[in-house]
Amino acid sequence: MDTLLQQLINGLTLGAVYALVALGYTMVYGIIGLINFAHGEVVMIGTMVAFTVIVALAGSGLPPLLVLSIGLAVAVVVCMALGWSLERVAYRPLRGAPRLTPLITAIGMSMVLQNVAMIIWGRNYITFPPMITKHIYSVGGATFTNVQVAIVSLAALVMMALIYLVHRTRIGMAMRATAQNPHVASLMGVDINRVIAMAFVIGSALGAVAGCMVGSYYEIAHYQMGFMLGLKAFTAAVLGGIGNLAGAMAGGLLLGVIEALGAGYIGQLTGDFLGSHYQDIFAFIVLIIVLMFRPSGLFGEREGDRA
Amino acid sequence: MNGSRKKSLPWQRHWLGVLLVGAVLLAVPFVAALGGQAWVRIANFAILYVFLALGLNIVVGYAGLLDLGYVAFYAVGAYVYALLASPHFGVHLPFWVILPLGAAIACLFGMLLGAPTLKLRGDYLAIVTLGFGEIIRIFLNNLNAPINVTNGAQGITLIDPIEIGDFSFAATSTILGVEISGPQKYYFLLVALAILVIIVNVRLQDSRIGRAWQAIREDEVAAKACGINTRNIKLLAFAMGASFGGVAGGVFSAMQGFVSPESFSLMESITILAMVVLGGMGHIPGVILGAVLLTALPEVLRYGIEPLQDAVFGRMIIDPESLRMLIFGLALVLVMRFRPAGLWPSPQRRRELAESSD
Amino acid sequence: MGEQILLEAHAVAKHFGGVKALHDVSLTIRRGEIYGLIGPNGAGKTTFFNCLTGLYKNESGHFTFAGARLAADAPHKAAEAGIARTFQNIRLFGNMTAIENVMVGRHMRTHANVIGAITRNRATMAEEGAITRRAEELLHYVGISERAHDYAKNLSYGDQRRLEIARALATEPKLLALDEPAAGMNGTETEALRVLVEGICRDGVTVLLIEHDVKLVMGLCGRVAVLDYGEKICEDVPAVVQKDPRVIEAYLGGSVA
Incomplete structure (x- = not known):
């Protein structure tokens, strides 16, 4: 129990992060129909930038919360710029090109972003400096930390x-x-x-926030972390019905919960045949099953073939 | 401006060119061997990728199905071979049993995945196939306990080479006075397989099935109204692609003598897809070019970057491995920017593009 | 001895969300006739077409075609049963040549499989020859032989309509369903289309014609049904339909001819 x-x-915490990243995918997809594979790397860059800023300011004597906020703000700004440049330099020249080109x-x-990150930050795991004293609360036998509370409320x-x-707003209507x-x-x-540029910029900003959350939750960062995170988040977006904002949020939360429950119970379910390192397959199995029965995702519009 | 298709086969029109290509293909393993057997192995991989890319070309180029998990079928073929021809289970079946078996099992996996999912729209299919690829990889990584099936991340070693009677592909032997090394033998086997897949590609393109694929790619609703059972025809493309992946995996296992999950990452799927798109989707010479270039580029970079940095800076400034991947990524971006239809697209596709951009 | 019945629609109904697009539409098409289906915009003509050809699944009612009940779930099954169609907004395979478009139409009536295609055995090559010949004949039949090797998207509007008809005929239909074939055509083109459709009917294919051009329908069709707000309000010979007050009402009270 x-x-x-x-x-x-735990699933809710992770799901909040997935949801934020999924929003970045879904906004871009909804507007130009592109799977922005580089979005996961934008999130990773966000984590890395926040980390760098926080480490630099750690000894400055500023209050920890301020340091964190500055780290977050810088990450958001850098990622927004990155998202904007991505669209401007890489994708915009390809409008009207065959579908697979972009x-x-x-x-x-x-690949470029991942390896640039590796050149800058190295190939080892980076530990996040512990800026905030963790408080652990316990409710009904389960525990959660103030970091988790912060993550979920900030995401909301x-x-x-x-x-x-x-x-x-006008831009939203546009x-x-x-x-x-x-x-x-x-x-x-x-x-x-x-x-289109706005969709990239906003999506990247959300990604940066998500990146900071992951960094402070797991307290580590790695130049390859964006890949799996991006993949899961994209799965969440598809699960909810890609192009649909509410769908991305719900898909993210759902995926987080499913993963956490799956990892927690898989041993029991399979008579210890499969262990918790199968956590990653849940996302994909759920995705395949959902799409089999609801080809446009849980909240996607059903579109029939129009004649 | 007349768009009539050439009906005669390439070698009937350009016999001289064919002869020349044949001579080059024959010479490659011996020329490469001058630089060491490593270069022969690189040539082998280039041809293995030609084979894989042309298999995927049927799925992506012809039927227009975006498959991001192609490597799963490659992995299935590789592990079928590895498990049935290695000390791991102590089973040593001959290659002519396991190669077709691997293809058949890969094909079965393809059908199992394709049957429920092929009705999905393009990008949804992409993510489902991607997820499938990951599932296979995760299972390969973890199916070492409680029953040791795949030996987990360590992979399976000491896989039997391909053997015909006493003639082993792993050992050097002398044929007609010419000394031929193991990798060189595999080279010729791979060339033969590649020629086979080229013939399959060419002949399918101008057939009833090939036209049905193209029709589906152009307009699925109209194709259905023409009486095409689109689900079956798509499944056929998917299953064929999967079978080719299975064969390639088997040969890979035999050639390397070792398989591990690491060889079947998503990056591998993406690289194969990039070969198809970068070369020129649906255009056989383009796909071959894409496969050869994308195999050669990282190797050239591998051998070029270290000496270059050494010469320029006098020491290693940037980690060569990541610089290599960085340049690889940049190359993809630049080619797509300046040749959106690929380096060597079919004349038809080039025109499509010219007309669709305003 | 009355004419044989080819197609019967039995109380076919279809709605999108709360909107009733078709309300229990029943009609009967006899072998060898040209049957017209008219009605104002949004009356449900194309929806009826899509239900008939399996693109939409109707909620209730069913079709009987050539004596057998039509499985209403897959377009390719409708085509197989012998219903071929064209589309209101022309759907050709744009980057395939005209003759290839028609050859795709032969798909269902031919059998070559992958093995045949790869080995190019005698049966496959013979069939491929037959497909090509039949496609050439059909292009000639609709009068666009000289455009056989042009890409479909480069054909003129009128020729695209003709190509779509040729492609539909390639499936050897018993019933050819044309969705507004004269839309966007000028007088000369429409007249040529009329001649073509008459010829097709004379050659033994029953025709179901959805049309906006009331004049064309009245001149061409043996019988006409009128849809309005998803309901059939009238079904008779053109002369009677034209005078039916409900029809005149449906067309904004204006005169029909």
């Missing part, structure tokens, strides 16, 4: 801000219009290029 609650709490570019950019806050942005029909939107005076 206590395991169940514990796994739910996908290969994205894969190429992902950021997501609410995003929803406000998309539904209540984004929704472009997602519906870019051609008509441009006829209505929407600057498509700006909207």
Whole structure:
């Protein structure tokens, strides 16, 4: 019983991170139909930048919370710039190219970013400096930390801000219009290029926040960490119905919970035949099963073949 | 501007060119051997990748199905061979049993994955196949306990080479007065396999099945209305691609004598896909070019970067391995930027692109 | 002795969300006739087509075609049963040549498999020859032989319509369903289309024609059904339909001819 609650709490934390990263995928996909494979690397860069800033300021005597905030802010700004440049330099020249062309570019950019990170930060694991004294709370036999509380509440806050942005502001309306029909939107005076750039910039900012969360949760970072994280987050976006913001959030949370429960119970389920190192397969198995029955994801619109 | 297809086969039109290519293919392993057997092995890998890329070309280039987990089938073929021809289980079946068996099992996996998922839209299929690839890799990594099936991350060693009677592909032997090393033997085997897959690709393209694939790629709804059972035809492409992956895996196992999950990462799938797209999707010479270039580039970089840095800076400034991958990634980005249809696209596809961009 | 019945729709209904696109539509098409289906925009004509050809799954009702009940779940099964169609917004395989488009239409009636294609055995090559010949004949039949090796997307609008018809005929249909074939055509093109459709019917293929061009329908069709808001409001010979008050009402009270 206590395991169940514990796994739910852990899953929720991880799911909040997945959700933020998934939003970056889904926004870009919803608007230009591109799987931005490099997004996971943007998240990784976010973690690395935050780490660098925090280490640099650790001895400065500033209050820890301020140091963390500065680290987060710098990471967000760097990732926004990175997202903007990615779109401008790599993807924009490829509009109208065959479908697979930008996908290969994205894969190429992902390799570039990963190896640039390796050159800068090295190939070893980096430990996050412990800036905040961890408090452990316990409820009904399960425990959670103040870091987890911070992660989940920050994620909720950021997501609410995003929803406000998309539904209540001019740029948000332009984004929704472009997602519906870019051609008509441009006829209505929407600057498509700006909207697409914004999707990348906002997605990257969310990614940076997620990166900082992962870094402070696991307290380590690695230049290859973006890969699996990105993959899982993309899976979450597809699970929820790619292109759908609420779907990405729900998909992320769901995936986090499923993974945590799966890892916690797989031994029991299979009579100890499979152990917890199979955690990573849950994401994909759930994905395959969901798509078999709901080909457009859990919250995706069903689109029939239009004649 | 007339778009009629050439019906005669290449070697009927360009017999001289074919002769020349034949001579070059014959010479490669001996020229490469001058620089050491390592270079022969690189040539072997280039041809193995040609084989793999052309197998994937049927799936991606012809049927238009975005498969990001192709390496799973390669892995299945490799492990079938490794498990049935090594001391791991003490089973030593001959290659002519396990190569086809590996292909058949890979094909079965392809059908199992494809049957429920091929109705999915392109990008969803991409992520499902990607996930499938990861699942296979995770199982290979962890199926060493409680029953040791795959030997986990250590992989399986001492895999039997391909043997025909007393003639082993692993050992050096003298044929007609010419000394031929193990890698050189595999080279000729691989060339034969590559020629086979080229013939399959060429002949399928201009067939009833090939036209159905192209029709599906162009407009799936219209293809259905023409009476094409799109699910079966797509499944056929998927299963064929998987079988070729299985054969390639078997040969890989035999040639290396060793397999481990590390060889079957997502990066491998992506590299093979990049070969197809970078070369020119659906265009056989383009795909071959893509495969050879992407195999050669990292090797050239491997042998070029260290001396170059040494010469310029006098020491190692940047880790050569990551610089290598960095340049590889950059090359992908640049080629796609300046040749979006690939380095050597089919004339038809080039025109498509010219017309679709405003 | 009445004419034989080819297609019967039995109370076919289809809705999208809350919107009723088709409301219990029943109609009967006889062998060898040209049957017209008209109605104002959004009346459900194309929806009816899509249900008939298996693109949509109707919620209730069913079709009987050539004496057998039509499995309403897969377009390729409808094609196999002998229903070929064209699309309102022309759906050709743009980057394939005209003749290749028609050859795709032969797919279902031919058998060459992968092994045959790879070995190029005699049966396969003979079949391939037959496919090519039949495709050439059909291109000639619809009058675009000289464009056989052009890419479909480079054909003129009228020729694309013709190519789509040739491709549909290649499937050896009993019923050819044309979705607004005259849309966007000028007078000369429409007249040529009329001649073509009449010829197809004379050669033994029953035709179901959805059309906006009321004049064309009235001149061409033996019988006409009118849909309005997803309901069949009238079904009769053109002369009667034209005078039916409900039809005139449906067309905004204007005169139909």
